[in-house]
Amino acid sequence: MSLSLNQxxxxxxxxxxxxxxxxxxxxxxxxxxxxxxxxxxxVWNGEGWATVEQLAQxxxxxxxGIKHIYERNSKEFRANETKKLTGKDxxxxxxxxxxxxxxxxxxxxxxxxxxxxxxxxxxxxxxxxVRTIILDLIVAVPNITPPVQPPxxxxxxxxxxxxxxxxxxxxLAELTGGRLNPYMEQNCKDFAANLIADYNRQLLTGTKExxxxxxxxxxxxxxxxxxxxxxxxxxxxxxxxxxxxxxxxDRQETRLVNGVQQPIYVYACHDPVVAAGLTKxxxxxxxxxxxxxxxxxxxxxxxxKEKVSV
Numbered sequence: 001m002s003l004s005l006n007q008x009x010x011x012x013x014x015x016x017x018x019x020x021x022x023x024x025x026x027x028x029x030x031x032x033x034x035x036x037x038x039x040x041x042x043v044w045n046g047e048g049w050a051t052v053e054q055l056a057q058x059x060x061x062x063x064x065g066i067k068h069i070y071e072r073n074s075k076e077f078r079a080n081e082t083k084k085l086t087g088k089d090x091x092x093x094x095x096x097x098x099x100x101x102x103x104x105x106x107x108x109x110x111x112x113x114x115x116x117x118x119x120x121x122x123x124x125x126x127x128x129x130v131r132t133i134i135l136d137l138i139v140a141v142p143n144i145t146p147p148v149q150p151p152x153x154x155x156x157x158x159x160x161x162x163x164x165x166x167x168x169x170x171x172l173a174e175l176t177g178g179r180l181n182p183y184m185e186q187n188c189k190d191f192a193a194n195l196i197a198d199y200n201r202q203l204l205t206g207t208k209e210x211x212x213x214x215x216x217x218x219x220x221x222x223x224x225x226x227x228x229x230x231x232x233x234x235x236x237x238x239x240x241x242x243x244x245x246x247x248x249x250d251r252q253e254t255r256l257v258n259g260v261q262q263p264i265y266v267y268a269c270h271d272p273v274v275a276a277g278l279t280k281x282x283x284x285x286x287x288x289x290x291x292x293x294x295x296x297x298x299x300x301x302x303x304x305k306e307k308v309s310v
Contacts, residue, residue, distance in 0.1 A: 007131050010119050012294040013244055014076050014284055017119045020134050021081075021112055029111035032137070033058075033118075036129040041111060044093045049083070049108040051097055055117060059124040069120045070107065075287075081113030162195045211253070211266040214241050218282045221269065232285065236292055238265060240285045241278065243300040248277045 010016055024032070026048060033039045039058050041048030052070075056063045070077070085093055085106045093099070099106055109117065118130035155161065169188060215234045218224045226234045241248065242265060252263045268274045285291055295301065 007128065007135070008297040009244075010131055010135065011122060012288075012298060014073075015244075015280060017076070017116060020119070020138055021115060023137075024112065024115070026111045029115050032133050033111060033114060033130060035133050037126050039114070042093075042096045042098075044096050044108075047110060049093070049097065049110055050114060051099065052107050052109075055109060055114060058114075059118070059121055059126045061121065061124045061127075065121070065123065066117065067107075069117055072289075073116075073120055077113055077116060080110060081116055082107065082109050158195055162192065165192060165195070208270060209268065210270040211251070212269045213255075213264050213266055214238050214278060214282070217267065217269055217275075217278050221275070222279060222282055224282065224286065231290060231292065236295060237282070237285050239295055239300050240291055241265075241267075241281045243295055243298050244284075245277055245281045248274050248281075 010020070021029075030039070030041065030048065037058060039050070039054075041050050043049075050058070052063055052066045055066050059066070070082070083089075085108060086104070090099070090103070090106060093106075093108070094101070094103070097106065097108065115130065115134065118124075118127040119134065121127040156164075165188075212220070214237055215226045218226050218237065226232070226237055228234065242250075249265070249267050251266055251268075253266050254261050254263050267278055269278065288294055
């Protein structure tokens with residue numbers, strides 16, 4: 001991701017948060033938290049867990065604030081980050097987690113889940129310190145540039161091969177005085193016919209590539225209706241992809257948009273990696289309550305006018 005790493009990017013991008021957590025285990029996560037402020041997780045079933053009340057005390061915020069963060073982003077939390085304790089699990093953990101006897105159920109978080117809370121909690125100085133530590137860890141990881149692969153060997157285009165063949169035949173005819181034996185003449189005719197047939201077959205079959213604008217992709221491939229106006233309108237969807245997922249491509253084509261020829265960004269949707277990235281980007285865009293505000297915080301509108309996406 002070419003987006004500069006700052007706290008706004010960490011707060012607004014679920015994929016960046018998950019990527020930051022993927023390289024950490026429970027022990028390393030707790031070390032990150034302890035750098036900002038000491039925190040103790042109760043061990044239950046061999047793992048460390050903390051209650052909502054304990055997290056509120058750690059982050060110096062309200063219990064309702066922690067609950068609100070989780071409720072808005074519950075789909076983002078993985079099984080090793082949070083659990084809902086009821087029944088026997090609740091009975092077993094009650095004393096270790098210091099839960100009141102009247103508690104009917106409890107939401108608990110692991111060190112990894114607590115880090116995710118810190119990356120989402122904006123009104124906490126402790127959470128801001130934790131985000132700074134996480135960003136330092138991300139920056140410290142060296143960028144590994146994959147080795148450049150040599151291009152795969154390929155024949156020249158059919159037109160070029162046919163042109164070379166015709167010129168060679170003219171030269172051969174000049175050298176022999178136009179006297180080719182029937183066997184060689186037939187082979188030459190067959191070769192030329194096969195080249196032309198292969199060329200025509202490619203034209204008739206068509207390309208297997210599929211280049212789509214992000215709005216086309218969202219509507220035709222994901223079945224989502226992208227509105228022309230409102231908080232989630234199509235112009236913001238295109239800017240969202242270019243801001244938070246620039247690695248998906250930067251190819252532009254001139255297409256007719258609302259009766260006007262305009263340059264728009266198109267993506268190689270025939271590539272499974274690109275298609276998966278676009279799917280994640282579209283889902284995050286529609287899940288966000290205010291994509292325009294997130295884009296402004298990320299500086300998406302600072303330097304140039306938004307492109308129209310189709």
